[in-house]
Amino acid sequence: MTDEPRFTLRRTERLDLDTIIEWLDDPAFLAFLHGDPTRAPKQLRQHLAAMLAYAAAPMMSGGGFYIIDSDRHGPVGLASLQSIGWRNQNCEFDLCLTEPARAQGLDTACLHGVIGYCFDDLNLHRVSRPVPAPDSEAVLRMEGTGAKREAVLRRHGLRDGTRVDMYLYGLLRSEYRRPAAADRGD
Amino acid sequence: MIVGDHAVIRAADLDDSPLLHRLYDVSKPRSFLLGPSREVLIPTRDELQEVLSRKDLLSGVFFVVEDKQGELRGCCSLRGVTSSAFFSEMAVALVDEADYATPLADEVMDFIRYGGFHERKLRKLMGHCLDREARYREFLVRHGFVSNGVQREMVYALGRYFDLESLSLFRDAADDALQEEAG
Numbered sequence: 001m002t003d004e005p006r007f008t009l010r011r012t013e014r015l016d017l018d019t020i021i022e023w024l025d026d027p028a029f030l031a032f033l034h035g036d037p038t039r040a041p042k043q044l045r046q047h048l049a050a051m052l053a054y055a056a057a058p059m060m061s062g063g064g065f066y067i068i069d070s071d072r073h074g075p076v077g078l079a080s081l082q083s084i085g086w087r088n089q090n091c092e093f094d095l096c097l098t099e100p101a102r103a104q105g106l107d108t109a110c111l112h113g114v115i116g117y118c119f120d121d122l123n124l125h126r127v128s129r130p131v132p133a134p135d136s137e138a139v140l141r142m143e144g145t146g147a148k149r150e151a152v153l154r155r156h157g158l159r160d161g162t163r164v165d166m167y168l169y170g171l172l173r174s175e176y177r178r179p180a181a182a183d184r185g186d
Numbered sequence: 187m188i189v190g191d192h193a194v195i196r197a198a199d200l201d202d203s204p205l206l207h208r209l210y211d212v213s214k215p216r217s218f219l220l221g222p223s224r225e226v227l228i229p230t231r232d233e234l235q236e237v238l239s240r241k242d243l244l245s246g247v248f249f250v251v252e253d254k255q256g257e258l259r260g261c262c263s264l265r266g267v268t269s270s271a272f273f274s275e276m277a278v279a280l281v282d283e284a285d286y287a288t289p290l291a292d293e294v295m296d297f298i299r300y301g302g303f304h305e306r307k308l309r310k311l312m313g314h315c316l317d318r319e320a321r322y323r324e325f326l327v328r329h330g331f332v333s334n335g336v337q338r339e340m341v342y343a344l345g346r347y348f349d350l351e352s353l354s355l356f357r358d359a360a361d362d363a364l365q366e367e368a369g
Binding site: 085153168 | 222223224225273309310334336337338339341347352354356
Protein backbone atom coordinates (compact mmCIF):
# COMPACT_ATOMS: atom_id res chain seq x y z
CA MET A 1 0.00 0.00 0.00
CA THR A 2 1.08 3.58 -0.47
CA ASP A 3 0.22 6.94 1.07
CA GLU A 4 0.38 8.67 -2.32
CA PRO A 5 -2.96 9.94 -3.67
CA ARG A 6 -4.41 7.84 -6.49
CA PHE A 7 -5.72 9.35 -9.67
CA THR A 8 -8.11 7.69 -12.02
CA LEU A 9 -10.41 8.71 -14.83
CA ARG A 10 -14.15 8.55 -15.04
CA ARG A 11 -16.45 9.63 -17.82
CA THR A 12 -18.00 13.04 -17.44
CA GLU A 13 -21.69 13.38 -16.75
CA ARG A 14 -24.13 16.24 -16.67
CA LEU A 15 -23.72 16.62 -12.90
CA ASP A 16 -20.14 17.72 -13.60
CA LEU A 17 -21.25 20.65 -15.70
CA ASP A 18 -21.25 23.25 -12.90
CA THR A 19 -17.81 22.15 -11.72
CA ILE A 20 -16.40 22.42 -15.22
CA ILE A 21 -18.04 25.82 -15.73
CA GLU A 22 -16.21 27.01 -12.61
CA TRP A 23 -12.95 25.75 -14.04
CA LEU A 24 -13.50 27.85 -17.15
CA ASP A 25 -12.43 30.96 -15.26
CA ASP A 26 -8.94 29.56 -15.72
CA PRO A 27 -7.50 30.57 -19.13
CA ALA A 28 -5.63 27.25 -19.25
CA PHE A 29 -8.96 25.40 -19.30
CA LEU A 30 -10.41 27.66 -21.94
CA ALA A 31 -7.45 26.93 -24.17
CA PHE A 32 -7.68 23.20 -23.41
CA LEU A 33 -11.33 23.04 -24.37
CA HIS A 34 -10.71 25.14 -27.50
CA GLY A 35 -13.00 27.76 -26.08
CA ASP A 36 -13.16 31.04 -27.89
CA PRO A 37 -12.81 33.89 -25.35
CA THR A 38 -15.22 36.00 -27.36
CA ARG A 39 -18.01 33.48 -26.88
CA ALA A 40 -20.92 34.47 -24.66
CA PRO A 41 -21.32 32.40 -21.45
CA LYS A 42 -24.55 30.90 -22.81
CA GLN A 43 -22.80 29.76 -25.98
CA LEU A 44 -20.00 28.27 -23.92
CA ARG A 45 -22.44 26.34 -21.74
CA GLN A 46 -24.20 24.98 -24.81
CA HIS A 47 -20.88 23.94 -26.28
CA LEU A 48 -19.89 22.19 -23.06
CA ALA A 49 -23.24 20.48 -22.68
CA ALA A 50 -22.87 19.10 -26.20
CA MET A 51 -19.35 17.95 -25.41
CA LEU A 52 -20.41 16.23 -22.22
CA ALA A 53 -23.25 14.49 -24.00
CA TYR A 54 -20.73 13.22 -26.50
CA ALA A 55 -18.36 12.12 -23.76
CA ALA A 56 -21.18 10.18 -22.13
CA ALA A 57 -21.27 7.85 -25.10
CA PRO A 58 -20.82 4.11 -24.50
CA MET A 59 -17.47 2.88 -23.28
CA MET A 60 -16.40 1.69 -26.71
CA SER A 61 -16.59 5.19 -28.13
CA GLY A 62 -14.00 7.00 -30.15
CA GLY A 63 -13.08 9.11 -27.16
CA GLY A 64 -14.20 12.11 -25.20
CA PHE A 65 -13.56 14.04 -22.02
CA TYR A 66 -12.92 12.39 -18.67
CA ILE A 67 -12.77 13.79 -15.16
CA ILE A 68 -9.46 13.16 -13.41
CA ASP A 69 -10.51 12.10 -9.94
CA SER A 70 -8.32 11.75 -6.88
CA ASP A 71 -9.16 9.69 -3.83
CA ARG A 72 -7.79 12.52 -1.72
CA HIS A 73 -8.45 15.70 -3.72
CA GLY A 74 -11.65 14.95 -5.64
CA PRO A 75 -11.92 16.17 -9.25
CA VAL A 76 -8.66 17.86 -10.18
CA GLY A 77 -8.97 18.31 -13.91
CA LEU A 78 -10.00 17.01 -17.28
CA ALA A 79 -8.39 14.52 -19.59
CA SER A 80 -9.22 14.26 -23.24
CA LEU A 81 -8.85 10.87 -24.93
CA GLN A 82 -9.35 11.33 -28.65
CA SER A 83 -9.24 9.11 -31.71
CA ILE A 84 -9.34 5.90 -29.71
CA GLY A 85 -8.65 3.16 -32.21
CA TRP A 86 -9.84 -0.15 -30.81
CA ARG A 87 -8.21 -2.10 -33.63
CA ASN A 88 -4.94 -0.18 -33.40
CA GLN A 89 -5.27 -0.07 -29.61
CA ASN A 90 -4.07 3.50 -29.38
CA CYS A 91 -5.31 6.99 -28.70
CA GLU A 92 -4.21 10.59 -28.45
CA PHE A 93 -4.57 12.24 -25.07
CA ASP A 94 -4.14 15.55 -23.32
CA LEU A 95 -4.96 16.81 -19.87
CA CYS A 96 -5.55 20.05 -17.98
CA LEU A 97 -5.50 20.45 -14.21
CA THR A 98 -7.20 23.00 -12.01
CA GLU A 99 -5.10 25.84 -10.68
CA PRO A 100 -5.03 24.41 -7.09
CA ALA A 101 -3.94 21.02 -8.45
CA ARG A 102 -1.15 22.63 -10.43
CA ALA A 103 -0.10 24.63 -7.36
CA GLN A 104 0.09 21.41 -5.36
CA GLY A 105 2.40 19.90 -7.98
CA LEU A 106 0.03 17.11 -8.99
CA ASP A 107 0.91 17.34 -12.70
CA THR A 108 3.21 14.32 -12.87
CA ALA A 109 0.97 12.10 -10.75
CA CYS A 110 -2.07 13.02 -12.87
CA LEU A 111 -0.15 12.38 -16.08
CA HIS A 112 0.63 8.88 -14.83
CA GLY A 113 -3.01 8.48 -13.81
CA VAL A 114 -4.12 9.20 -17.38
CA ILE A 115 -1.48 6.98 -18.98
CA GLY A 116 -2.18 4.20 -16.48
CA TYR A 117 -5.88 4.38 -17.33
CA CYS A 118 -5.11 4.05 -21.05
CA PHE A 119 -2.84 1.05 -20.61
CA ASP A 120 -4.42 -0.75 -17.66
CA ASP A 121 -8.12 -0.01 -18.07
CA LEU A 122 -8.55 0.51 -21.79
CA ASN A 123 -5.86 -2.07 -22.65
CA LEU A 124 -4.25 0.20 -25.22
CA HIS A 125 -0.95 -0.60 -26.89
CA ARG A 126 0.22 2.96 -27.43
CA VAL A 127 -0.68 6.52 -26.49
CA SER A 128 0.40 9.77 -28.07
CA ARG A 129 0.21 13.34 -26.91
CA PRO A 130 0.87 16.62 -28.70
CA VAL A 131 2.82 19.07 -26.55
CA PRO A 132 3.51 22.70 -27.51
CA ALA A 133 7.29 23.06 -27.93
CA PRO A 134 7.53 26.10 -25.61
CA ASP A 135 5.95 24.15 -22.74
CA SER A 136 9.25 22.85 -21.39
CA GLU A 137 7.74 21.48 -18.18
CA ALA A 138 5.22 19.35 -20.05
CA VAL A 139 8.02 18.17 -22.35
CA LEU A 140 10.10 17.04 -19.36
CA ARG A 141 7.13 15.31 -17.75
CA MET A 142 6.34 13.40 -20.94
CA GLU A 143 9.95 12.32 -21.37
CA GLY A 144 9.94 11.15 -17.76
CA THR A 145 7.29 8.57 -18.63
CA GLY A 146 9.52 6.99 -21.25
CA ALA A 147 7.69 8.63 -24.17
CA LYS A 148 9.69 9.35 -27.33
CA ARG A 149 9.48 12.59 -29.29
CA GLU A 150 8.41 11.02 -32.57
CA ALA A 151 7.48 14.03 -34.66
CA VAL A 152 7.81 17.79 -34.73
CA LEU A 153 4.85 19.46 -36.40
CA ARG A 154 6.18 22.83 -37.45
CA ARG A 155 4.04 25.94 -36.82
CA HIS A 156 1.12 23.66 -36.06
CA GLY A 157 -0.40 24.89 -32.83
CA LEU A 158 -1.76 28.26 -31.75
CA ARG A 159 -0.60 29.70 -28.45
CA ASP A 160 -1.32 33.26 -27.37
CA GLY A 161 -2.02 34.16 -30.97
CA THR A 162 1.27 32.79 -32.27
CA ARG A 163 1.89 29.65 -34.29
CA VAL A 164 4.17 27.30 -32.38
CA ASP A 165 5.78 23.96 -33.13
CA MET A 166 4.09 20.95 -31.62
CA TYR A 167 6.02 17.95 -30.40
CA LEU A 168 4.22 14.68 -30.92
CA TYR A 169 5.14 12.20 -28.21
CA GLY A 170 4.48 8.50 -28.54
CA LEU A 171 4.61 5.94 -25.76
CA LEU A 172 4.34 2.18 -26.21
CA ARG A 173 3.04 0.16 -23.30
CA SER A 174 6.31 -1.82 -23.20
CA GLU A 175 8.28 1.42 -22.76
CA TYR A 176 6.17 2.96 -20.03
CA ARG A 177 8.20 3.87 -16.96
CA ARG A 178 5.71 3.55 -14.15
CA PRO A 179 6.26 5.51 -10.99
CA ALA A 180 7.06 3.33 -7.97
CA ALA A 181 3.82 4.33 -6.27
CA ALA A 182 1.68 3.52 -9.28
CA ASP A 183 1.18 -0.18 -8.65
CA ARG A 184 -2.60 -0.21 -9.06
CA GLY A 185 -2.97 -3.87 -8.31
CA ASP A 186 -2.34 -3.73 -4.57
CA MET B 187 -13.06 19.06 -64.75
CA ILE B 188 -9.34 19.73 -65.03
CA VAL B 189 -7.80 18.43 -68.22
CA GLY B 190 -4.03 18.25 -68.14
CA ASP B 191 -1.47 16.82 -70.52
CA HIS B 192 -1.57 13.44 -68.80
CA ALA B 193 -4.44 13.42 -66.31
CA VAL B 194 -8.08 14.36 -66.11
CA ILE B 195 -9.21 15.31 -62.61
CA ARG B 196 -12.88 15.65 -61.79
CA ALA B 197 -15.29 15.50 -58.87
CA ALA B 198 -16.06 11.95 -57.77
CA ASP B 199 -19.39 10.62 -58.94
CA LEU B 200 -21.71 7.80 -57.90
CA ASP B 201 -20.80 5.88 -61.06
CA ASP B 202 -17.16 5.77 -59.94
CA SER B 203 -17.85 3.45 -57.01
CA PRO B 204 -17.08 0.08 -58.72
CA LEU B 205 -13.68 1.28 -59.88
CA LEU B 206 -12.87 3.24 -56.73
CA HIS B 207 -13.59 0.14 -54.71
CA ARG B 208 -10.40 -1.37 -56.16
CA LEU B 209 -8.45 1.12 -54.04
CA TYR B 210 -9.99 -0.24 -50.85
CA ASP B 211 -7.91 -3.40 -50.79
CA VAL B 212 -7.48 -4.89 -47.32
CA SER B 213 -4.39 -6.81 -48.44
CA LYS B 214 -2.61 -3.54 -49.26
CA PRO B 215 -2.88 -1.18 -46.30
CA ARG B 216 -2.16 2.40 -47.29
CA SER B 217 -2.45 5.74 -45.58
CA PHE B 218 -5.33 6.73 -47.84
CA LEU B 219 -7.47 4.08 -46.15
CA LEU B 220 -7.01 5.47 -42.64
CA GLY B 221 -10.00 6.96 -40.90
CA PRO B 222 -10.06 9.63 -38.20
CA SER B 223 -8.64 7.26 -35.57
CA ARG B 224 -5.96 6.09 -38.03
CA GLU B 225 -7.56 2.70 -38.51
CA VAL B 226 -7.79 0.97 -41.87
CA LEU B 227 -11.35 1.43 -43.05
CA ILE B 228 -12.67 -0.76 -45.86
CA PRO B 229 -16.16 0.35 -46.86
CA THR B 230 -18.49 -2.04 -48.62
CA ARG B 231 -19.60 -1.16 -52.13
CA ASP B 232 -22.93 -0.02 -50.67
CA GLU B 233 -21.25 2.29 -48.17
CA LEU B 234 -19.00 3.69 -50.86
CA GLN B 235 -22.03 4.41 -53.05
CA GLU B 236 -23.75 6.09 -50.12
CA VAL B 237 -20.75 8.35 -49.55
CA LEU B 238 -20.37 9.16 -53.22
CA SER B 239 -24.02 10.17 -53.37
CA ARG B 240 -23.41 12.84 -50.70
CA LYS B 241 -22.42 15.80 -52.86
CA ASP B 242 -22.59 18.04 -49.79
CA LEU B 243 -19.80 16.02 -48.14
CA LEU B 244 -17.58 15.49 -51.13
CA SER B 245 -17.91 18.71 -53.07
CA GLY B 246 -14.49 20.25 -53.47
CA VAL B 247 -12.64 17.67 -51.36
CA PHE B 248 -12.70 14.33 -53.20
CA PHE B 249 -11.71 13.87 -56.82
CA VAL B 250 -11.04 11.01 -59.19
CA VAL B 251 -8.05 10.86 -61.50
CA GLU B 252 -8.33 9.46 -65.01
CA ASP B 253 -5.76 9.16 -67.76
CA LYS B 254 -6.36 10.75 -71.15
CA GLN B 255 -7.97 7.52 -72.37
CA GLY B 256 -10.66 7.82 -69.69
CA GLU B 257 -9.41 4.99 -67.49
CA LEU B 258 -9.67 5.63 -63.76
CA ARG B 259 -6.16 5.67 -62.22
CA GLY B 260 -6.90 6.78 -58.67
CA CYS B 261 -8.26 9.59 -56.56
CA CYS B 262 -7.09 12.52 -54.48
CA SER B 263 -8.51 14.50 -51.61
CA LEU B 264 -8.09 17.42 -49.28
CA ARG B 265 -9.43 16.40 -45.90
CA GLY B 266 -10.47 18.41 -42.91
CA VAL B 267 -10.68 21.74 -44.66
CA THR B 268 -12.60 24.26 -42.56
CA SER B 269 -12.78 28.01 -42.71
CA SER B 270 -10.71 28.37 -39.53
CA ALA B 271 -8.08 25.77 -40.41
CA PHE B 272 -4.80 26.88 -41.83
CA PHE B 273 -3.74 23.43 -42.91
CA SER B 274 -5.30 20.35 -44.44
CA GLU B 275 -4.47 16.71 -44.88
CA MET B 276 -4.02 15.71 -48.49
CA ALA B 277 -3.93 12.27 -50.03
CA VAL B 278 -3.24 10.94 -53.49
CA ALA B 279 -4.15 7.28 -53.99
CA LEU B 280 -3.21 5.73 -57.32
CA VAL B 281 -4.30 2.19 -58.17
CA ASP B 282 -0.89 1.28 -59.61
CA GLU B 283 1.81 2.49 -57.21
CA ALA B 284 4.28 2.75 -60.11
CA ASP B 285 2.19 5.69 -61.32
CA TYR B 286 3.56 7.88 -58.50
CA ALA B 287 6.70 8.35 -60.59
CA THR B 288 4.83 9.52 -63.69
CA PRO B 289 3.83 12.95 -65.03
CA LEU B 290 0.22 11.99 -64.35
CA ALA B 291 0.96 12.00 -60.61
CA ASP B 292 2.83 15.29 -60.94
CA GLU B 293 -0.26 16.89 -62.44
CA VAL B 294 -2.36 15.59 -59.55
CA MET B 295 0.05 17.19 -57.08
CA ASP B 296 -0.09 20.49 -59.01
CA PHE B 297 -3.87 20.34 -58.68
CA ILE B 298 -3.70 19.61 -54.93
CA ARG B 299 -1.19 22.40 -54.31
CA TYR B 300 -3.23 24.92 -56.27
CA GLY B 301 -6.45 23.92 -54.52
CA GLY B 302 -4.89 24.00 -51.07
CA PHE B 303 -2.62 27.01 -51.23
CA HIS B 304 -4.37 29.33 -53.68
CA GLU B 305 -8.06 28.47 -53.70
CA ARG B 306 -8.39 27.69 -49.98
CA LYS B 307 -5.54 29.93 -48.83
CA LEU B 308 -4.10 27.21 -46.62
CA ARG B 309 -0.59 27.64 -45.23
CA LYS B 310 0.33 23.99 -44.91
CA LEU B 311 -0.50 20.67 -46.48
CA MET B 312 0.11 17.49 -44.56
CA GLY B 313 0.53 14.01 -45.93
CA HIS B 314 0.95 10.64 -44.26
CA CYS B 315 2.43 7.38 -45.42
CA LEU B 316 2.82 3.95 -43.91
CA ASP B 317 6.27 2.38 -43.84
CA ARG B 318 5.25 0.11 -46.72
CA GLU B 319 4.42 3.03 -49.03
CA ALA B 320 7.92 3.78 -50.31
CA ARG B 321 6.76 5.00 -53.72
CA TYR B 322 4.16 7.33 -52.28
CA ARG B 323 6.74 8.72 -49.86
CA GLU B 324 9.20 9.34 -52.72
CA PHE B 325 6.42 11.15 -54.58
CA LEU B 326 5.71 13.46 -51.62
CA VAL B 327 9.40 14.21 -51.01
CA ARG B 328 9.97 14.89 -54.71
CA HIS B 329 7.28 17.56 -54.45
CA GLY B 330 8.90 19.30 -51.51
CA PHE B 331 7.24 17.59 -48.56
CA VAL B 332 9.50 17.38 -45.51
CA SER B 333 9.27 14.65 -42.90
CA ASN B 334 7.95 15.67 -39.47
CA GLY B 335 8.74 12.30 -37.97
CA VAL B 336 7.45 8.77 -37.62
CA GLN B 337 4.79 7.55 -35.22
CA ARG B 338 5.84 4.05 -34.26
CA GLU B 339 3.50 1.06 -34.32
CA MET B 340 0.58 3.30 -35.14
CA VAL B 341 -1.58 1.26 -37.50
CA TYR B 342 -2.55 -2.39 -37.06
CA ALA B 343 -3.27 -4.44 -40.16
CA LEU B 344 -2.36 -7.83 -41.60
CA GLY B 345 -1.41 -9.09 -38.14
CA ARG B 346 1.24 -6.49 -37.36
CA TYR B 347 1.85 -2.85 -36.63
CA PHE B 348 2.93 -0.32 -39.25
CA ASP B 349 4.73 2.96 -38.58
CA LEU B 350 3.07 6.12 -39.85
CA GLU B 351 5.20 8.99 -41.14
CA SER B 352 3.90 12.53 -41.25
CA LEU B 353 5.17 14.98 -43.88
CA SER B 354 4.32 18.59 -44.52
CA LEU B 355 4.66 21.23 -47.20
CA PHE B 356 4.36 24.92 -46.41
CA ARG B 357 2.95 27.36 -48.92
CA ASP B 358 6.03 29.57 -48.91
CA ALA B 359 8.29 26.56 -49.60
CA ALA B 360 5.99 25.39 -52.39
CA ASP B 361 5.97 28.86 -53.96
CA ASP B 362 9.79 29.04 -53.78
CA ALA B 363 10.08 25.65 -55.49
CA LEU B 364 7.71 26.73 -58.26
CA GLN B 365 9.71 29.91 -58.84
CA GLU B 366 12.91 27.87 -59.06
CA GLU B 367 11.28 25.55 -61.59
CA ALA B 368 10.22 28.56 -63.63
CA GLY B 369 13.83 29.76 -63.63
